[in-house]
Structure formats: C-alpha cells, structure tokens
Amino acid sequence: MSFADAPIDADSFARLDAGGLRLGLVDTSDRDAFAAWVQAEMRGFHAGALAEKYIDEQRQRIAYRRTTAVWDDSTTDAATPVATVSSWPTPLTLPGDTSVSGWAISSVTVAPTHQRRGIARALLEAELRTADSLGVPLAILTVSEATIYSRFGFSPTTMTADLEIDTRRASWTGPAASGRVQFISLEQLNEVGRDVAERARRAVPGEIELDDHLWGRLIGLLGDEKGESKNLRAVIYHDADGQPQGFALYRLKGDPADFSSHTATVEHLRTVTDDAYAGLWRYLLELPLVATVSAPLRTVDEPLVWQVSDPRAVRAVRRRDHLWARILDVTAALEARRYAAPGRIALDISDPLGFAHGRVLVSIDDSGTATVSPLDGSAPADAASLALSVNELGALYLGGVSARTLVRAGRITELRAGSADAVDAAFHSPVTPWLSSWF
Template sequence: MTSIDDAYEFRRFLPSGTDVNQETRGWLQADARGFHAKRFTETSLARVSSGLVTDGQTLAGTYARSRQEASLPAEYPVATFASFPKTLNVGGGRMLPAHLISSVTVRPTHRRRGLLRRMMTDNLAVAAAEGFAIAALTASEATIYRRFGFGPAAWTRDIEVSTDARFRLLTVPRGSCDQIEARALTDIGPRVFARFHAGQTGSVDRHVGIWHHVSGIADSDGQEDRSVRAAAHYDDEGVIDGYVSYRVTGDLRTVKLLDFVAADDNAALGLWHYLASIDLTETVTWKQGRLDEPLSWALENPRLLQVRAVEDWLWLRILDPIAALEARPYSSTGRLILRIVDSLGHASGVFQLTVTDAGATVTRDDDASPDLDLDVWVLGSLYLGGADPLSLAAGGQLVEHSPGAVCTLRALLAPDVPVYGITPF
C-alpha cells in the first residue's frame, strides 16, 4: 500500500522576496488558484512575495511526486499552508505573541488524502516547540478546524445601514472628516490601527497585504483598484484618529466598506456621519461590523441598521494552557481546576487556575479532581471572553463537576471590552 510520503513531498521554506524564485512563484500561483483569484502577474508576484518576507511568513507546500499529462506544473503544490507571528490583544492592552495560520488550500483532486491533517499537525508541533502559547486563524469553512483544537473566539456582523435623509445621529461627534487619497493609508493606516489594536481585546496585528488592499494598490487579484476612495477623521487637535476606505458600487447607491478603523468611539461616529453625507448614495454595507455596534444606539432611528449575517471571525487554538491563561487579565478573583482534553496532546492535562488581585497563576496537577471538563477547542472559544461559558455548558461542551464552577469561570473571563477584530489573514 502506498503511503502518504510515497505519494507526496512535504516542504517548508521561506519566500524569496522581490526576486521571485521558482518555488515561491509556484506556491503563490497555487495559493491564488485555491482561493479562486486571478493568476498573479510578474509585478504582483514580486509585491506579494516581498510582503511575505516583511511579515516573516513561512510557507509550506505539498508536492505530488508524479503528475499526469498537461496537469499543472510540478512546482505548483497540490496543497498550500502559511504561518507567521503577530500579536493578539488578550485584554487590558496585553499582547500575546500568536502563531497565525493562513493560505490553507488543497487542490480538489487531492482531497481526503490526509494532506491538511499532515500539514496542520506538523505546523502546530513546530509552533509549540517554538514556544507559542496560542495559534490563530480565520476560517472560510466552519466545520474544518475544530478537529485540530481551534474554537471560534470572536464574531462579526454583516451590516447594512440606510444613509438616506432619515439618517440622523442623536449626538454630533467632535472633530471633522475630510477625503484623502486612498494610497495615503499605507502611511496613515498603520498608525491609526496601532491605537485601535492597543485598546481592542481580540485584535490581531496586521500584515502588509492588508494595506495594499484597503489603499487600492492591489485588489484580491493583485491588480490596482482605482475605484477605492478614503476619508479620515481628525480630532479637535487635527490629529487623524480614524479612517475609512470604500468603493461606490456601479449604481452609485451603495457604499461598500473595505476598512473602517477608529481609535475611539467618537472617531467611529464621526466616520459614520461622513459616510451618510456622500452624495447620491443611500446605503452603506460593512461585513465586519461589531456584535455590539454602538451606531445602533447613536441613531435616532436604530432600524436604519440591519444585520444581514453573523459570522465567526477569529479561531483560537491553545498550545500552552499555563502561558496562555497567565497572560490574560481577569475580571474577578477565584480558583478553578480545569481538565483539558486535547487529541493532539499539546494542551492535555489538569490545571489549577488561581486568580488573585496580583494576577493569575496556573499549575499542572494531573491528580487533582477537576471542577470543569472541556475540550481544548472550547478553551479557545472561551479564552478572550467572547463566548459565554453558560451557553457552552448548556450546549453540552463544558461539563461541571463542582456546583457554581461555570458561573465562576464566567465571572473570571468577562472581557474588559467586547471582543472584536478586523484583521483578515
């Protein structure tokens, strides 16, 4: 019987930068195919490869050891995978280094052969060995990653806001807005996002490709997007504290947001006030709205904001329970013993979490009697405080052995601000 290693070669390598070599070129073209994007041009290949180097990405590819007549070139992997380090705001402005996973594709003709499992388990083992306490990803499909220990930890809402003559805010925001060149966001954007990231639990730091996209330098196919427009919000001192980038659709009635970043609530309301003033348009759509969108409370008519969908956004995978649980802040004091089940073994064990006014300490004691049983994916969902332990317990995913333990966990994990993130990766 042919083994997976007989049929495929598994490689990990670093991208080559602007002087794109054959290995990086093939990997990028295969990744584009996996997400149904257009074939990269030479210019876009160099730009994207350079960004991968800047972000410290490591690429992984699975290569078929044999190919059929006229099939894709041998340097195109049949499966792609990438990972890189960024920070995750775990609450109270505390930043935890996170191992981000991206560009996961498997060619349709090579599915159900264990390729994703092999790449994922190998990658998580490397991340754990490198000392990462947590891994993160965003998922195009919701049924894939729980088996590898990932749980949904943050959500967004796809919203549609009517900005016709009925749009009125109950409070006029301070400061002002002005239109800017979209390309200016490559400079302005990271500065504003840094302020957002520092104050927002659940935020993940951004990679270079995002700034190319939201500024119109490159669309999803790597081509310049000259339809992108942008505006900035200025505080009373003239400092930019928010921005928005967008396209106006062909019928000139709808503004489709590409990015919306505000350092504080006042800047966010100021940007909405601007969006409602764009001539000829009647609707603004935003696929990454907050679950607790403050605009609902700021509108004279809150029914102008309609929710089209709620989507899971950030998925987390705990690799080191001690480091992860000690890294985040807590909203109360208490003590719990958690028994974590992890089929991959990284986080398995019984752990005592003790939270005092001085902070949290976690110790492992596999002989202790647990207050709660949970799978590692459940811990990922609970970690930031975005998921409610009571709901997970009601759904049979959190087993209570000590009366009141679920409520204790709920009090401990309550976030300082509602969990939210706007970094695609």
C-alpha cells in the same frame, strides 16, 4: 534559527512520504519556486493565475513568512505544489490591554486532485507542532470552511456581522464629533493610517498586528489586479488637536434606475477614540445621494445601533464566526491575559493531540493577573471546577463566548454547581472581541 526556517515536522513528513508526497519549505528567495507556490495557492481558492508583477509584489512582502508546500513528484507539473500553507507569529490582542504571540496560519489549500489523502491533516498538525516547538502559545486562523478546523482543536473566538443601513431611516442622534473628516489619498493613508490601525488594534481583543502584505491589501495598494482601488475613497478623522484618530475606506455604487439611491460599501473603518467613531459614522450615514450603507465584517456589538433614530435601520444581514484559536500552551496563554474578577478555577482539559491535555488550577488575584499551576488530586474547596475540551477553552479565551451557554449546549461539564458563572465573571471582556480583517 528563525521561525521561517525551523525544521519541517518529522511526523507529518513521514506520513506524507509514505503516500508518495513530499513536504518541505519553499525557498522564497527562488522566484520560480515562490511563483509556483503562489499560483498553487490561487488555484486552491479558485482564483485566476496571478500576473508576474503581482507575484513579485507578494514575494516582496510575504517572503519573510514560513512558506510550506506539498509536492507530488509523479505529476506532469511536479514543480507546482499540490498543497500550500503560510504561517508567521503575530501579536494578538487580549482582554486587559495585553497581547500574546499567536501563530497565524493562512493560505491553506489542497488541490482537488489530491483530496482525501490526509494532506490537510498533515499540514495543520505540522503547523501546530512547529508553533509549539517555537514556544508560541496558540495558533489562530480565519476560515473559509467552518467544518474543518474543530478536529484540530480550533474554535471560534470572535464573531462578525455584515451590516446594512437604511440611511433614510437612520438619522444621526449620537454625539457631535469635535474634530473633522477629510479626504486623503491611499498613498497618504499608507503613511499615517497604519499607526491609527495599530493603536486601535491594541484596544480590541481578537485583533492582530497587520504586516506589510495585510496592510497593503486592506488599503487597496497591493493585489489590485482588477484596478478596483480607483473606486476606493479614503477619509481620515483628525481630533480637535489635529491628531489622526480614525479612517474609513468605502466604495460607491449607483442604482441605474435611481441616481439618488447609491450604495456606499464600507470596506474598513478603524477608530482609536469614540469621538472619531462618531465623526466617521455620521459622515458615512449622511453621504449625499446614498440610500444604503453596507458594512461587512463589523463587530456584533456595534455602538452605531444606539446612535441613530431608528435602530431597526441598522440590520445585520449576516452573522458568522471569524477568528478561530487553538491553545497549545495552557499556562502561557492563560497567564498572558487579564481577568475581570478574582477567584480560583480548576480546569480538566482534554486534548486528543496532547498539547493542552491535563488538569490545571487558575488562580486570579485582585488585579486580574492569573497564575496557572498543575493540579493533582481534587480541586480546592473554594475553586470553580469544569471539564472541557481544548476547543471550548479556545472559545472562552477572549471572553466572547459564555461558559454558561457552553454548559447548556452540552459542551462543558460543571464539576461543581455554579462553576460556569464564576468562569464567566472572570473571563468576561468589557470590550467585545472582534477581528476586523482577514488573514
């Protein structure tokens, strides 16, 4: 049995069935069934109907995912789902150059006609129980609405910033790159860029592996209904040995009143080395006739700020949560990552859904490897000790949120003084967690 055809969760099925609704898997080999699901997803995100060729394009690349829907057989269009969700396991990078399998949840929609009937709860709880039954240690998602998912145990684990850079003030003061930047077609980038993206992914906690669909959309070769890819420019950075170490995708938009004041929007920039990072950012900041470089979805710890003559020329116009995580198997999740300091940490975890509920002792050795064991009785005398919910555990997991901050916010209780500092020392990630794409 593959993850895609694992049985539908019996509890959620029964709950929805009692309300006259039907929860089931979509047969993605049936084009009509898949088309109805895709159109329902588009409607759920207030998008227009997809043209037939784009339905086939999606089916070719995401049919492998677990595709779930809810139908209301009493409606006039009973073949079209009233709710959708899509999921698949994917490697998630962790601190310490390791990774763990994450249950990626996407395409969560409920039709406006069927709101407030418990459909979203049934769908999400079914996803969590399915992932748990398949042995996937945690679930992950990117969210359009931040108020929904905390009730299911999710919490933000990475933040992003949308940057706006005034190139007339941001003279380059960073290192000179040793390689060269060259234009490349989207088709050529499709051939060589994915390896670059994957190598970059392995170095940054919070990044996921891009499947064919996500990669194709990112580089403009899929889902381009409006023909916008014709305005997408791609450049690749080769190091001094001629090896590709980074790429950037950007668009240019002119100012009708001033041709010398174009805006370059960086749709995606990924680098494996600091040398490639410097080479590509310098290229973008020195584009002729460009007054502003806009870069959405960047890390909140961007080195660029320290590579220009005026740091205030690099402005974060928006900062927000991006990747949310929900731990299901505490032992597997915590043992998968590496830690920055040794020690012992007792965690009293509350989880209303039961997956992560309980008390554990995390023992971290000098190499940063953890062993997690059940804890009965009092915490060892030399252990830090905290009480927290599964939400806070997820926030701490990648090292991007401080335990001390969560204590001050009233979200974590120190059962022993100084425990938050011990947790921060161990959970710290030297690389700021970041997810550079949507899924």
